[in-house]
Amino acid sequence: MKSIGFDNEKYIAEQSAEILKRIEQFGDKLFLEFGGKLIYDYHAARVLPGYDPNVKMRLLNNLKDKIDIILCIYAGDIEQKKMRADFGISYDADALKLIDDLRDWEIDVCAVVITRFEEQPAAVQFKNKLERRGIKVFTHKFTRGYPTNLDVIVSEEGYGANSYIETEKPIVVVTGPGPGSGKLATALSQLYHERKRGIKAGYAKFETFPIWNLPLKHPVNLAYESATADIGDFNTIDSHHLEAYNEKAVNYNRDMEAFPLLRRIIEKITGEECPYKSPTDMGVNRAGFGITHDESVRYASIQEIIRRYFRYSCEYVMGLIDKNIVERAELIMEETGANVEDRPVVIPARQAAEEARFRGKGNDGITCGAAIELHDGTIITGKNSVTMHSASALILNAAKHLAGIPSAIDLLPKNIIESLNHFKRDVLNGRRLSLDLEETLIALSISATSNPAAQAALEKLKDIRGCEVHITHIPVSGDEAGLRKLGLNLTSDPDFSSQLLYLY
Numbered sequence: 001m002k003s004i005g006f007d008n009e010k011y012i013a014e015q016s017a018e019i020l021k022r023i024e025q026f027g028d029k030l031f032l033e034f035g036g037k038l039i040y041d042y043h044a045a046r047v048l049p050g051y052d053p054n055v056k057m058r059l060l061n062n063l064k065d066k067i068d069i070i071l072c073i074y075a076g077d078i079e080q081k082k083m084r085a086d087f088g089i090s091y092d093a094d095a096l097k098l099i100d101d102l103r104d105w106e107i108d109v110c111a112v113v114i115t116r117f118e119e120q121p122a123a124v125q126f127k128n129k130l131e132r133r134g135i136k137v138f139t140h141k142f143t144r145g146y147p148t149n150l151d152v153i154v155s156e157e158g159y160g161a162n163s164y165i166e167t168e169k170p171i172v173v174v175t176g177p178g179p180g181s182g183k184l185a186t187a188l189s190q191l192y193h194e195r196k197r198g199i200k201a202g203y204a205k206f207e208t209f210p211i212w213n214l215p216l217k218h219p220v221n222l223a224y225e226s227a228t229a230d231i232g233d234f235n236t237i238d239s240h241h242l243e244a245y246n247e248k249a250v251n252y253n254r255d256m257e258a259f260p261l262l263r264r265i266i267e268k269i270t271g272e273e274c275p276y277k278s279p280t281d282m283g284v285n286r287a288g289f290g291i292t293h294d295e296s297v298r299y300a301s302i303q304e305i306i307r308r309y310f311r312y313s314c315e316y317v318m319g320l321i322d323k324n325i326v327e328r329a330e331l332i333m334e335e336t337g338a339n340v341e342d343r344p345v346v347i348p349a350r351q352a353a354e355e356a357r358f359r360g361k362g363n364d365g366i367t368c369g370a371a372i373e374l375h376d377g378t379i380i381t382g383k384n385s386v387t388m389h390s391a392s393a394l395i396l397n398a399a400k401h402l403a404g405i406p407s408a409i410d411l412l413p414k415n416i417i418e419s420l421n422h423f424k425r426d427v428l429n430g431r432r433l434s435l436d437l438e439e440t441l442i443a444l445s446i447s448a449t450s451n452p453a454a455q456a457a458l459e460k461l462k463d464i465r466g467c468e469v470h471i472t473h474i475p476v477s478g479d480e481a482g483l484r485k486l487g488l489n490l491t492s493d494p495d496f497s498s499q500l501l502y503l504y
Contacts, residue, residue: 002375003296004050011290012059018284019063019206023170025275026202029194031187032284034175035207039101040087044208046489047223047301048291060173061105068110068167069102070190071095072176072183075114075123075139084177088484091177092126098177099135111136111165115182138163143185147261154268159185159192173206179231184258192269202275203266205255205282210235212249212280213288219301221250222332226308228252229328230321241278255279302336303468306343309333310491314474317494343491345371345470348379350493352390353472356383368497370394370471372464372488374402384434384497387417391471391479392440395486398464399444399457411454412443436478461486473497 023030037043038056045053052058060067077091084094099109112130114123117139127137140162145152152158167190174187187203194201209224221235238251240259259279266274276282291297309329315321333339341347352369370382370390380401382394396411405411420443421433435443441461447454465487472493475483483490 002049002300003293005293005296005300006048006050006290007292008050008052008055008058008290010292011055011286012062014286014289015059015284016062018286019171019204022202022204022284023066027200029167029170029172029199029201031172031174031190031201031203033183033187033203033205034173035183035205036209038173038175039098041208043223043227043304044287046304046307047220047297048287049296049300050292051290057101057105060107063171064105064107066169067107067171067173068169069107069173069175070111070113070165070167070186071098071109072113072115072174072181072186073126074176074178074181075117075120077178077181078114078126079120079122081122082178088481091181092122094177098175109135110167111138113138113140113165113182113186115140115185116142136165138165140182140186140189143189146185150261150264150268154192154265159189159269160196162186162189162193164193165190179228184262188262188265188269191266195269195271202270203282204284205279206284207255208285208287210250210252211288212238212251212283212285214250214291216248216250217335219298219305219336222336223301223304223308224252226305226329226332229308229312229332230325238278238280241280244277244281249278249280251279255282302338303343305329305333305336306338306340307489307491309340310343310470310493313494314492317496318474343468343470345373345379345468346491348381349470349472352381352383356385356390366473366497368471368473370469372398373468374398374464375467386434388435388440389437389476389479389497390473391437391469391475391483392435394469394471395437395461395464395482396440396444396457398467399460402460402463403453403456405453405457409453411451411457412440412447413451416443416447436476437482438478441482464488 039054041053041056045051073091073095082091084091087094102109112135114127114137117123130137143153144158174183176183191201191203210221214220216235216237225234233252233254235250235252236256238249241247241249256279263274263276312321312326312329316323316326348371349369352371353367356367356369368384368390372380372394374380380398382390382397384390400407420435420439424433444454444458448458467488469483469488469490470492473495474492
């Protein structure tokens with residue numbers, strides 16, 4: 001059983017108090033740049049066992065009478081169809097999903113800002129789509145003079161050239177999908193406009209990672225480095241904080257590099273001395289105070305570092321990233337003293353593939369294995385065959401185990417499998433007849449209407465959410481989507497399950 005290492009209620013209390021304290025510091029309005037994921041923060045949930053992926057939304061819901069939300073998205077990310085890996089959707093789709101999710105929490109986005117907008121066709125379409133659904137959209141171009149000419153940046157040609165977004169509440173959360181969305185520029189632009197109107201507004205930053213009051217090389221902070229290896233982030237001791245207070249605090253390179261300029265910009269906008277002596281001062285981050293069991297947090301973080309290494313390795317062989325990113329992730333993993341086989345599901349998955357090799361290959365001529373670690377520590381495996389993928393066999397075997405169904409009992413009747421094979425081969429002209437996980441789950445739900453065992457197994461699928469899975473090949477879309485929808489933490493070896501190029 002996994003140990004709980006994080007107290008959500010303590011975190012909410014600490015974080016709420018810190019945000020309210022910060023608004024009192026400025027008087028009228030606080031622009032709070034929200035780094036990381038506002039909702040469904042699965043990275044935090046993986047490295048801080050017990051962390052509610054939506055705890056930040058619970059926090060904002062407690063303060064919803066005091067907050068407005070501005071959502072930023074970089075026009076280039078829209079144009080390039082940049083993807084959010086944990087949902088398998090593009091950043092523009094993620095922005096739409098975030099608006100819907102916030103509404104579920106009875107919080108509306110007061111405006112969407114498309115940043116560094118240069119009439120990119122996809123960004124224009126996105127703008128039109130939102131406006132025709134009644135959502136206010138603003139476009140901001142690249143800030144003139146940035147980063148060298150302070151007089152231009154803080155002028156009507158710089159921040160003043162951006163449209164003013166009217167907000168009513170004392171706390172304005174500025175958020176957006178992914179790094180580089182333009183949150184900081186939007187917050188500072190608003191700060192400029194508010195100060196021009198005589199409003200005593202200030203700026204602060206809410207960023208969960210790295211956790212400033214944990215050691216620099218704590219696995220939680222190393223997991224953040226691994227998660228951002230693709231954008232080159234690295235943690236460092238906040239030298240500004242050390243000089244000002246003779247106290248060590250952890251921050252990351254981009255904030256450290258930006259701080260001297262940011263402090264000067266704030267002073268020029270406000271005409272006052274900046275209240276912050278370090279980038280750590282700017283933060284309102286209390287996640288470290290919610291940690292209740294360091295050992296479990298360390299273990300979970302090392303597991304996340306291993307997961308990231310597997311992910312980058314797969315992205316490299318698929319041509320999505322450069323080799324140096326994989327090497328960086330491997331160095332971080334080695335820094336913790338870990339290796340890939342420290343992930344409990346890796347060796348059983350590989351053993352399952354070996355067993356499949358001796359019993360005969362699947363219908364693509366390649367053997368694959370998969371393993372899942374259930375919440376009680378039990379390891380279940382699955383192998384590919386002529387009828388189904390290894391991910392499909394794995395999930396059916398896990399459901400059988402949880403439902404107490406003997407392994408010899410078939411959950412999918414032969415006639416359903418034959419019907420699906422006929423449909424894939426003779427109607428869709430498919431080349432792969434074995435069932436991927438999405439197809440298997442549909443077949444299981446059909447079988448459940450007449451098969452009590454299948455119904456019992458189907459009901460147990462919700463009990464595997466959050467479990468760890470490893471597969472010995474890069475999953476095809478139907479397997480990956482199925483595993484994601486089941487809420488599983490997936491890794492795979494950087495190998496392909498077929499010689500067919502079109503599958504990937």
